[in-house]
Amino acid sequence: MSSTAATKEWVLNAGEELRFEVDFRQTIELRLKSGCAEYFGAELGREATYVFSGENGAIFTWQGCTLAVAGECSSAYVAGETPMDSYINVHMAAQQLRMAAHQAQELGEKGEAPRIMIVGPEDSGKTSLARLLLNYAVRQGETPVFVDLDPTDATVTVPGTVSAIPVTKTLDIESGFMDYAMSSSYGQPETPLVWQFGHDDPGTNPSLFNILVDRAAQAINRRMGADARVAGAGIVVDTRGLSDISKDQVTMHAIEALGINILLVIGNERMYSLLDGRLTERNESMRGEAPPVSVVKLARSGGTVDRSALYRQQLNAKVVRQYFYGTGREEVSSFSTVVNFDDIQILRVGEDVVAPSSTLPLGEDRKVTDTTVAVVEPDESLMHSILAVTDAPRQQGDGSMSVDAGDAGDADGVVGIQAIGFVSVSKVEMERQRLIIVSPVPGRLQKHVLLYGNTKWVETS
Numbered sequence: 163m164s165s166t167a168a169t170k171e172w173v174l175n176a177g178e179e180l181r182f183e184v185d186f187r188q189t190i191e192l193r194l195k196s197g198c199a200e201y202f203g204a205e206l207g208r209e210a211t212y213v214f215s216g217e218n219g220a221i222f223t224w225q226g227c228t229l230a231v232a233g234e235c236s237s238a239y240v241a242g243e244t245p246m247d248s249y250i251n252v253h254m255a256a257q258q259l260r261m262a263a264h265q266a267q268e269l270g271e272k273g274e275a276p277r278i279m280i281v282g283p284e285d286s287g288k289t290s291l292a293r294l295l296l297n298y299a300v301r302q303g304e305t306p307v308f309v310d311l312d313p314t315d316a317t318v319t320v321p322g323t324v325s326a327i328p329v330t331k332t333l334d335i336e337s338g339f340m341d342y343a344m345s346s347s348y349g350q351p352e353t354p355l356v357w358q359f360g361h362d363d364p365g366t367n368p369s370l371f372n373i374l375v376d377r378a379a380q381a382i383n384r385r386m387g388a389d390a391r392v393a394g395a396g397i398v399v400d401t402r403g404l405s406d407i408s409k410d411q412v413t414m415h416a417i418e419a420l421g422i423n424i425l426l427v428i429g430n431e432r433m434y435s436l437l438d439g440r441l442t443e444r445n446e447s448m449r450g451e452a453p454p455v456s457v458v459k460l461a462r463s464g465g466t467v468d469r470s471a472l473y474r475q476q477l478n479a480k481v482v483r484q485y486f487y488g489t490g491r492e493e494v495s496s497f498s499t500v501v502n503f504d505d506i507q508i509l510r511v512g513e514d515v516v517a518p519s520s521t522l523p524l525g526e527d528r529k530v531t532d533t534t535v536a537v538v539e540p541d542e543s544l545m546h547s548i549l550a551v552t553d554a555p556r557q558q559g560d561g562s563m564s565v566d567a568g569d570a571g572d573a574d575g576v577v578g579i580q581a582i583g584f585v586s587v588s589k590v591e592m593e594r595q596r597l598i599i600v601s602p603v604p605g606r607l608q609k610h611v612l613l614y615g616n617t618k619w620v621e622t623s
């Protein structure tokens with residue numbers, strides 16, 4: 163940004179927030195000059211400079227503060243009406259549960275930590291609230307697990323995935339959850355646990371999505387079994403925006419699989435009333451067998467911004483770029499590698515198109531399920547695809563097999579396998595039978611099984 167960019171000072175009273183929209187061609191530099199302020203629960207450092215581009219957000223203050231903002235925003239204004247009182251009440255209730263859970267653990271008993279899930283329409287502020295609740299918990303010395311069940315947005319790694327990560331420090335003000343993906347490419351401590359779903363809508367393949375949620379739940383429970391700190395802090399689950407809960411096929415499964423005991427419904431009365439009714443019935447029928455789920459209605463912040471499809475595309479492209487190249491401040495090199503078709507096997511879980519039976523040989527009854535595993539023969543359509551790198555064993559033949567939600571077995575180790583990392587296909591060379599791939603870590607990609615997904619990323623400079 164030019165050093166001559168105009169700087170404007172904003173004075174905020176206690177309980178107010180500065181809301182801003184900065185598009186992808188704009189950059190602002192923001193500084194806290196006096197007082198205290200936070201960005202979705204993470205405290206701003208005094209005199210530190212925060213750079214935002216392609217971001218909508220709000221700097222909130224409980225005590226009052228002065229901010230200096232240099233650069234152009236699409237919009238910036240101070241708002242005094244916010245839902246922060248109700249959000250902090252949720253945090254305080256969750257924190258009480260955590261303290262009781264830690265105390266129970268000390269007595270050798272099994273306490274009930276908060277297992278929070280946030281649902282609501284698109285752009286209602288679910289991810290922002292998850293961020294805020296995680297940051298507040300971390301600021302109180304807790305290590306809650308963030309579970310991302312929203313494959314639309316790239317939050318922790320790349321779009322089209324389900325992920326879980328214990329949050330050990332407040333989320334970076336500029337790069338948010340991406341900080342965790344950065345410090346962890348391929349297998350270091352606190353690596354996010356990630357599963358390739360391959361689509362942006364869980365409804366595209368609910369059977370597969372439910373299996374991935376089961377896998378995430380098992381991994382979280384294992385982690386909690388080994389780490390009392392994490393077990394007592396609980397989980398915060400973000401979900402995909404729902405337009406119609408009655409058509410949703412995955413929320414109820416996720417509530418049971420993840421043992422949710424607090425369901426926050428943000429910004430939609432009808433959705434709240436429907437879920438409250440369903441869960442009251444469920445609580446009655448499961449009395450004594452499973453902890454009850456409390457359903458809490460929360461207001462949507464007036465600051466949340468409805469993002470266009472183009473904006474979301476740009477945002478995802480930015481986050482995927484960060485996955486491969488690091489965030490603006492810590493740009494790292496990504497690595498371009500040549501991979502021979504013979505060295506890898508690409509598998510797809512679930513079919514996009516089910517072959518009509520009229521195209522099958524007479525007498526053959528091909529059973530295609532949502533979790534059928536099939537070998538993908540490399541061709542030009544792989545261009546720009548984001549593929550998950552896995553340790554799955556290579557499949558023989560066409561690989562066809564399937565697995566059901568809740569199954570302990572997992573179709574020869576493919577369905578529901580965790581991703582070690584992701585690569586992007588930058589070139590397909592059919593005549594030389596090889597791919598050029600981009601990876602955030604060096605090294606050859608030999609003998610790996612890659613999982614296909616519909617997510618594409620076109621690299622721009």
Ligand SMILES: Nc1ncnc2c1ncn2[C@@H]1O[C@H](COP(=O)(O)OP(=O)(O)OP(=O)(O)O)[C@@H](O)[C@H]1O
Nearest residue numbers: 218219220284285286287288289290403465466467
């Ligand atoms: N108080 C606020 N002031 C200004 N912008 C905000 C505020 N709260 C959230 N936003 C912005 O509004 C947008 C939508 O919020 P968020 O991503 O939290 O919604 P969501 O419900 O998770 O969306 P999705 O439908 O993608 O799951 C984001 O760009 C977010 O940064």
